[in-house]
Amino acid sequence: MATANYSRQEDQFLCPICLDVFTDPVSTPCGHNFCKNCITKLWNTNKSASCPMCKEVFTTRPDLKVNTFISEMVAQFRDEAQQQASSSSEAGEVLCDICTETRQKAQKSCLDCLASYCQTHLEPHLTAPRLKRHELIDPVEDLEDRICLNHNKPLELFCKTDQTCVCMLCSVLDHKTHEFVPLKTEYEEKKAELGKTEAEIRQMIQKRREKIQEIKHSVDLSGKNADRKMAEGVQVFSALKKSVEVGQAELMNSIQEKQKTTEKQAQDFIKELEGEISELTVRRSELEQLSHSKDHLHFLQIVQSMNINHLPSTKDWTGINVHPPSFEDSVIRAVAQLEETLSADMKKLLVQAELKRIRKYKVDVTLEPDTANPWLNLSDDGKQVYLSKANRNLPDNPERFSGCISVLGKQSFSSGRFYYEVQVKGKTGWDLGVASKSINRKGKIKLSPDNGYWTIWLRDGHEYKALAWPSVSLSLKSQPEKVGVFVDYEEGLVVFYDVNTPALIYSFTGSSFTEELYPYFNPGLNDGENSAPLIITPVSIK
Template sequence: MSAASCLRSEDQFLCSICLDVFTDPVSTPCGHNFCKNCINEHRNRNDQYLCPLCKEVFNTRPKLHINTLFSEMVSQFRQEAQQKASSSSSEQQAAKPGEVPCDVCTGTKLKALKSCLVCLTSYCETHLEPHMTKSGLKRHQLIDPVENLEDRMCMKHDKPLELFCKTDQTCVCMLCSVLDHKTHEFVPLKEEYEGKKAELGKTEAEIQEMIQKRRLKIQEIKHSVDLSKEAADRKKAEGVQVFTALKGSVERSLNELIETIEEKQRTTEKQAEDFIKELEQEISELKKRSSEVEKLSHSEDHLHLLQNFPSLKAAPPTKDWTEVSVRPPPYEGTVMKAVAQLEETLSKQMKKLLAEDELKKVQHYAVDVTLDPDTAHPKLILSDDGKQVNYGDVKKNLPDNPKRFTRYCIVLGKQSLSSGRFYFEVQVKEKTKWNLGVARESIDRKGDTTLCPQYGYWTIWLRNGNEYSANSGPPVRLSLKSPPQKVGVFVDYEEGLVSFYDVDATALIYSFTGCSFTEKLYPYFCPCNNDGGINSAPLIICPVSQTV
């Protein structure tokens, strides 16, 4: 192994007395090396001659020998250390604004690598080396570089701030703990640091959670904006469609108005043309007679004049035109009538469009309703999927539980509502009788009852194939343009609203308003009896699809 390779262990080149690199190293008879001055001073301070390391005692003053090989190795180590320091200094960067500079550097201040809490000095990599190599300095506490290290000293006692006073919540030195804060509770800075660090970790976690919540809120807001944009685009498209339809109605009404006026004008012109044609024909006849009369009046033939006089004396037969006239057609009220008709048309269209929009909104609250067999009257027949019910002539032998209807052929849905909104649709096609709506949980299921809100029912029904009523007590007769094939039922619990819709016609049938709900509401179905087969079709709960 070469001498150069042996120089990599720095501790072997440190004097155990001064803890620095050897200067003029000499060897004692026991084989230990020391700086020449260090060992001489040590011998001068002691009465005995002993080795500072192994404590071997010499009877006479030992003769010191210069270790030539070791001296060369120390010299080489010094040179390499200086080159390394020089190279390290060139690689290090000067401290930038905001960075802690080295307190030892002269000239250009290099960026500090560590700060020493004992020396109260910040060191660059080069000047930090003694703290990394000298055993005495190795015990010093190094931290990441900080400015104003003097702030870490007690201003009163000029001692390091090593303790934390929990009573006053401040950092103090050892003297403070026995003088100014002697009755207070203290902990080492490190212990308080760990506690506060844990609190900061918790605070950081809470902050991160708050950040995450706000990021989620941002996503929620952005999603709301996206939904709003989609709704805006949809509404714009609907608006264009609506106003295009209204514009078409206005244009058709205008064209009809113009056509009506022009038709009247054409009739007037035709009448005038007929009169003129007839008058011109009479004029032609009169001109012909005038020519004959004039010719006869100039005749010298006495006999000829007298023979033809009787036939030419009187004017040819003509019409009496005294009372005949062409009057302009009566246009008064034509425009007003057209505008009134247009207004009626637009009003109907607007009502239809508003009903469509309302139905679309309530359909968003659709729930998947299924029939509850535990509530079904024994004569009712339910489908396996719980979506259809019709009346059966045979009464089934079923357990009479408290939920079952035994007086009327009624069945309730399994789903209930005690807050919010819900909506469902039922096909009533080909039926001549039915009842639909909602009922509260506490209704009488065994005896006679009246279908009205007072007794917990909010329903409409069909009787005799074309008689519709809202059972509001007394019933309200409903006038429908056409029999609904599918009925939608909507409930807003907090608003106290129950509404019924003709789904295919997108029209409101009836609404119970101002209701006061205090308990659960259930979907209510009554297919009524078969009436000899003409009312055998079932009530069918349908999946809800958005009305176009």
């Protein structure tokens, strides 16, 4: 790396290759000097030995030895350069303006002479009667800044009208109608204001520290309250089983989230308060440091630039508090929710148990083609039915539905219990249930138990009804994808289940069956969204 700011004399210690001060200087036979490492690398790269300065080519690579004379000169140069850098790096030193050889450190600066003096050259100011009247201050470098630029006179007065420092000529020329005071008077006045501001800042800091303690205390109370309520929650839920343990965990999470929210709010307030304290502390330190200044002019100039009467921008914390969340109703709400959850869970468990029990009455149901409306297509295995795009022109036998797009199962049941499942996933309309042997199958049909039909249906993708008399609208929490149909012939019972949830959909009770019963299916009209088939699915005993 090249070294900057060398004098002409220093150039002789620079390597022509790296342009830095020699390291292990060597001389070539032609008399030029290089760093040993630099010339060696160059020759190794070029595969030949030549001088990079005069281009003289050496038949045999010279055996280079360190030039001790140049090496010693370089070492001496480095030492001198280091000493000079060390001497010049002493920050904040003001040197005597009178010393002619080695300048000594100044002891005082004279505002009248506009010069700084070491201890020796300060002596006349301490002994000569005329000079003893001069104003001496601690050494400063900016004495020329204390001279009026307009009149080349010392700045001795403060113009209160223009809020600036002026000389004596300014007071009778440029500012003759203004109000003036000596610099020292303004200095003392501003210093008093500075002290007042500093006291206000101290008070603001103290109030904020007190606010932090108040917030921390609120958080502690909130934490104890949270712990107490969590303990109550544990006691309430400890005797319950899996569903109760879930309720307990939810309660704990709710309380802890409230507490976390409270703690986060508190931490945010504390962080903001600490930030304001930090800013106020910095301002207070600046004012405190300035208050120790005995340099009138410097003090007033800094005061003018700082605007000491202006307090740092902070928030009014008077009405800001951390309000601990109320946990009083948490347990009550959790118990109420648990009661509802347990009720739903119990119903689900009962349905699961019921389905497990009735699945043993499963039957293999297939569709009877002789009963299918001509607009229906049946799968070859008799397990699926969907609406055809064209009438199939089937014979109109007595068993066939002609006015309603329906079909019956082949199997009939006149006693006992039976159960089967039908997939209705993806459909927006369908009818399912059981029908008596003697039902009307021609023309318009009204589905109801009085007419021999025990069915439920879906219309428009969301309207579920049990076709009793009168019909009953069903409110389902979820859309069934598979419907189970159970019949207890002797008990006069037809029950529909949402298999996947599981949940009870509807029960026809108190019926008196006197005829054979057949599974009944209607895939619904195809409105563009209802093309999926009804599928009789195998019943799995879990």
